Amino acid sequence: MSSxxxxxxxxxxxxxxxxxxxxxxxxxxxxxxxIQSTARQPEAARITQPFMWIGFAVVEVLALLGIAFGFIWAGNPIQ
Known part of the structure; x- marks a missing residue:
């Protein structure tokens, strides 16, 4: 049978x-x-901004790990 x-x-x-x-x-x-915290308390924007960038960096590291492990565990193509 042919596919x-x-x-x-x-x-x-x-x-x-x-x-x-x-x-x-x-x-x-x-x-x-x-954005929501800055809208509620604009005077705290300078205090919360470093935490935003740290959280952004951590989440992006997860994405980079995902692509790295994808290349590492590429395995054999589906046939």
């Missing part, structure tokens, strides 16, 4: 695509919380 459609590719690409959703949502939540 009508054949899937060829790497599961690592699918895995990284799914792994990129988390950091995307995380960055959105971090900046939304910063």
């Amino acid at each position: 009508v459609a054949e899937v060829v590719g790497s599961t690592a690409a699918i895995g990284y695509g799914l792994a990129a959703i988390g950091p995307g949502v995380g960055v959105g939540l971090i900046f939304a919380a910063y």
Whole structure:
């Protein structure tokens, strides 16, 4: 029996695509919380801004780890 459609590719690409959703949502939540806190207390903006950048960096490291592990564990393509 012949197949009508054949899937060829790497599961690592699918895995990284799914792994990129988390950091995307995380960055959105971090900046939304910063904007909301600055709107509520504008005088505290200078105090909360470093925490925003630290949170942003931590979330982006997770995304970079996801792509690095995707390349490391690429394995064999689906056949």
